[in-house]
Amino acid sequence: MPSQIVKVASAVGLHARPASLFVKAVAKSGVEVKIGRPGNANTNAASLLSVLGLGIKFGEEVEIVINEDSDQANELISNLSSIISTNYDH
Amino acid sequence: MKLIGTGVSPGVAYAKIKKLEIQHQLLNITGNLESILDSLDNVSIYLESQSRLVSDEVMQGILEAQSMMANDPDLKSEFINNWENYKSKNTLNELIEVVFDQFKKKLENIGGYFAERVEDINGINNLLKLNIMGEEFPEFELNEDCIVVAADLTPSDTSTMNLSYVKGLVIENGGPTSHTAIVARNLGIPAIVGCSDARNLKEDDLVLINGREGFLVKEPDFDFVESEKARESELINRYKRISGPGKLQDNTIIQLLANCGNIVDAKKAIINEAEGIGLFRTELLYLNQITAPSISEQVKVYSEIFEIFQGKKVIIRTLDAGSDKPVPFLNSVKEENPALGVRGWRLIREFHSVIKDQIKAISIAQESGKCDVWVMAPMIDTADEALEFSNLAKENGIKKIGVMIETPSAAMVSDQIFEIVDFASFGTNDLTQYVMAADRLDSRLSDLTNSWHPAVLRTIEIVGKNAQGKPLGVCGEAAADPLLAAVLIGLGVNSLSMASNSITEVKSFIANQDLGKCQNIAKEILKTKNAFEAKELAVKLFN
Numbered sequence: 001m002p003s004q005i006v007k008v009a010s011a012v013g014l015h016a017r018p019a020s021l022f023v024k025a026v027a028k029s030g031v032e033v034k035i036g037r038p039g040n041a042n043t044n045a046a047s048l049l050s051v052l053g054l055g056i057k058f059g060e061e062v063e064i065v066i067n068e069d070s071d072q073a074n075e076l077i078s079n080l081s082s083i084i085s086t087n088y089d090h
Numbered sequence: 091m092k093l094i095g096t097g098v099s100p101g102v103a104y105a106k107i108k109k110l111e112i113q114h115q116l117l118n119i120t121g122n123l124e125s126i127l128d129s130l131d132n133v134s135i136y137l138e139s140q141s142r143l144v145s146d147e148v149m150q151g152i153l154e155a156q157s158m159m160a161n162d163p164d165l166k167s168e169f170i171n172n173w174e175n176y177k178s179k180n181t182l183n184e185l186i187e188v189v190f191d192q193f194k195k196k197l198e199n200i201g202g203y204f205a206e207r208v209e210d211i212n213g214i215n216n217l218l219k220l221n222i223m224g225e226e227f228p229e230f231e232l233n234e235d236c237i238v239v240a241a242d243l244t245p246s247d248t249s250t251m252n253l254s255y256v257k258g259l260v261i262e263n264g265g266p267t268s269h270t271a272i273v274a275r276n277l278g279i280p281a282i283v284g285c286s287d288a289r290n291l292k293e294d295d296l297v298l299i300n301g302r303e304g305f306l307v308k309e310p311d312f313d314f315v316e317s318e319k320a321r322e323s324e325l326i327n328r329y330k331r332i333s334g335p336g337k338l339q340d341n342t343i344i345q346l347l348a349n350c351g352n353i354v355d356a357k358k359a360i361i362n363e364a365e366g367i368g369l370f371r372t373e374l375l376y377l378n379q380i381t382a383p384s385i386s387e388q389v390k391v392y393s394e395i396f397e398i399f400q401g402k403k404v405i406i407r408t409l410d411a412g413s414d415k416p417v418p419f420l421n422s423v424k425e426e427n428p429a430l431g432v433r434g435w436r437l438i439r440e441f442h443s444v445i446k447d448q449i450k451a452i453s454i455a456q457e458s459g460k461c462d463v464w465v466m467a468p469m470i471d472t473a474d475e476a477l478e479f480s481n482l483a484k485e486n487g488i489k490k491i492g493v494m495i496e497t498p499s500a501a502m503v504s505d506q507i508f509e510i511v512d513f514a515s516f517g518t519n520d521l522t523q524y525v526m527a528a529d530r531l532d533s534r535l536s537d538l539t540n541s542w543h544p545a546v547l548r549t550i551e552i553v554g555k556n557a558q559g560k561p562l563g564v565c566g567e568a569a570a571d572p573l574l575a576a577v578l579i580g581l582g583v584n585s586l587s588m589a590s591n592s593i594t595e596v597k598s599f600i601a602n603q604d605l606g607k608c609q610n611i612a613k614e615i616l617k618t619k620n621a622f623e624a625k626e627l628a629v630k631l632f633n
């Protein structure tokens with residue numbers, strides 16, 4: 001069950017473009033992914049409304065959890081982490 | 091006839107009105123769970139296809155995000171989960187509101203940028219209702235130049251218009267950060283929001299709108315239209331030359347900052363290109379309260395402001411209650427002379443924990459942001475008071491510590507005060523009242539309560555000499571008067587903070603002055619005998 005903790009690098013937080021990109025990537029994979037503050041990752045990462053509802057700001061840490069052990073899961077989690085740790089603000 | 095609103099996208103336009111009647115009031119939505127879920131899909135597909143029609147990147151992003159929200163899995167599950175409780179009702183209205191409200195409330199509680207997404211959810215809500223009832227999605231066909239007037243305009247509404255015909259936008263509701271405002275600015279279309287009287291305008295009325303100053307004139311005469319157009323293009327030329335941070339002709343840097351009391355001011359300040367906040371008034375948090383706001387309430391408000399001004403300077407003033415701004419739970423003792431009583435920093439004598447909690451809240455809020463937070467105390471009289479504030483601020487991890495100079499005593503010992511603090515800022519309204527010993531609210535004394543008075547300017551001169559190169563600002567009304575601002579620069583001031591709509595005017599005036607000239611003119615003005623003479627001489631010497 002891979003999980004990873006990353007820091008949000010975009011100044012707007014997990015909002016606007018970074019949030020859309022993240023949710024899109026989750027939805028496209030078809031895999032069940034949870035996100036939340038560390039130790040509390042129980043929000044459906046395929047829901048833009050719920051991800052925005054976490055109100056995660058710049059510099060905060062989030063935990064991403066995938067409830068399945070596979071190469072695909074490991075690859076997905078590292079892709080998702082890199083979206084969050086990239087600064088999409090100019 | 092002149093109508094007033096908030097100008098959110100500069101420019102002058104003159105054209106016929108096209109009124110957009112957006113929403114039929116759909117009071118009674120009927121259907122079943124399946125019709126809701128199907129319609130959510132339809133709305134999502136519609137928004138996705140509209141996003142591909144628009145060329146503007148911002149609008150595209152908003153429409154794409156809205157499309158994702160419309161077929162959001164958690165939104166759909168909420169409809170499914172709540173269905174049992176509502177299926178016996180005659181209408182779907184309640185269910186729809188309950189479900190959308192859950193998501194809206196969360197975002198509203200977070201505040202800031204997140205709360206602005208509520209507007210997107212409302213847009214989806216409207217489209218959903220239309221689709222369930224089998225109505226067409228709104229489409230706005232334009233075939234000649236016009237000024238669009240609407241109660242509200244969502245990105246999906248805008249996406250159906252041929253924008254090359256839209257010469258101006260007038261929105262009855264909405265604020266400076268609504269989507270309309272952002273999109274209009276991006277596209278360079280003059281726009282006014284919050285113009286509630288516009289609902290009385292009729293289709294094909296000829297109107298002129300000024301999106302810089304925020305007004306609309308119905309059936310203007312030809313000369314007026316020409317002069318407004320000429321005035322606007324002159325302004326555009328002038329502002330082009332002076333965009334960027336504030337400076338004098340000789341490149342001396344003069345920071346131009348905004349005075350703010352709430353989020354709306356802060357957002358306006360960004361639009362007006364403020365380089366930061368020179369005075370954040372915290373009184374609003376305390377007025378009309380029966381007890382002090384909690385640390386966490388304060389952290390939330392301060393963080394919102396800091397978030398808006400990321401990467402910029404924000405000077406926050408600790409509570410300035412008392413005198414003309416009484417706070418019931420702090421200023422309950424009857425004072426014979428409230429202006430000379432326990433106000434501003436003096437509250438520390440009786441309410442140590444209230445002030446301490448505020449400084450703590452500021453310190454917590456500054457941790458999360460990328461904002462350059464400076465903190466200053468109001469009504470500081472002596473070096474001892476400055477030291478007391480500085481110690482308390484340092485204990486709480488505040489990095490830049492300053493005081494307001496509002497009393498003659500603070501000016502007289504400003505050399506001692508500058509040994510303790512990092513910066514100072516003049517509150518010229520109170521400084522004038524105390525130097526002249528004249529109540530600033532008494533209109534009979536208006537010749538005395540005028541910041542141009544040489545007695546006030548000489549007091550400022552003393553402080554300017556004592557500042558020894560440390561940041562010295564002005565955050566009273568004087569900063570918004572271009573001539574007086576230039577005189578203050580000549581007396582040693584190096585940043586100006588004002589209501590943000592004055593920034594451009596002051597910026598363009600000082601850009602044509604150099605420091606030596608300001609200093610020489612200030613010297614002459616100190617020799618005048620009253621405020622009237624001082625100002626008259628400034629007009630003569632600067633022009």
